[in-house]
Amino acid sequence: MALPREYPGQSCAMARALEIVGERWTLLILRDAFFGVRRFSDFSRHLGVPRAVLSERLEFLVAEGVLDRVPGPRGRDEYLLSDKGMALWPVLRALAAWGDVHYSPAGPRRVFTHAGCGGTVTPGGHCADCGAHVPVGATVLVPGPGYEGPAEGDAISAALAEPHRLLEPLG
Amino acid sequence: MALPREYPGQSCAMARALEIVGERWTLLILRDAFFGVRRFSDFSRHLGVPRAVLSERLEFLVAEGVLDRVPGPRGRDEYLLSDKGMALWPVLRALAAWGDVHYSPAGPRRVFTHAGCGGTVTPGGHCADCGAHVPVGATVLVPGPGYEGPAEGDAISAALAEPHRLLEPLG
DNA sequence: AGGAATGGTTCGGTGAACGAACTGTATGCG
């Protein structure tokens, strides 16, 4: 594979990680996977990514063991985060925190809260109320002060307007 | 700007962050900036990025306030991380941690340690020895068990083989 | 059986990345 996603000459772990998840759309696909999106056309509709690109990214992430492709209801396969994929949650949480601080003047659009006590999750992944570390499965996504209603009219965006526990399927 | 870096229809803070730092090479440029690289040709030599791309990325990051362009010795400008840029450190640290766990079978090539006490910095940014939060300026990069010597023969790679405090200039 | 939804693949056009060459300025050296 010539040089589409690779960073030749970089022996750093960061470069290796970016070769896996650094391509355009990949981290947004994984974000949606954390939010509970599992099916091809749900990714497609919610992200607006060209279907050929989505197909290639999903296949690559499955090959790398970041996603698992498992049979779902009615014979339809679903794409689920593996343990390796879930381990990327701190990356996405840190990225969201940075974006919120620097590009959300009206406050965060979405806030992560601790399912146990309802406290806000800090950028470092701890509960601001009880201090405990909040694993991704105990994280609840709720609309924040900067939330402005679904930009798109699709069912995925509508479902994300409601409080929702990460990793659980939407709808 | 049509659609090179943008993710249309995505109102999420993560998508906004990726529009700034999600393009190819950008996070590696910032990684080098954390490691102490400051000058155009040092970035160019160490990364192997096409010079036109490097020029465009640096200009964009300065325009976004992630880097500051300041006059350096002998009339040469230098690119330094702003506070906004330094706030991206948790993202890169999380990415490096993920890459180390999943793509460094011989152990991490580089380890982050706490300048105060020498303890290892956890993926969450705390010192494993004293428990304190380790700010980026108090982080020291040392070669880890998986280190294999500089892949490239340039002076930057050689300088990174020695323990080195982040943000301080190399050499 | 007919129509819609799903999960893709195929294809032509466009824009970004690539690598090599080139420009202009500044510094170092004999």
Next chain:
DNA sequence: CGCATACAGTTCGTTCACCGAACCATTCCT
């Protein structure tokens, strides 16, 4: 001073990945 080298980019032709629209096969619903 004259020359070589380093630096900080810019320019340019080629290649490649992304884009959007159209197409196809299978399954589900009525």
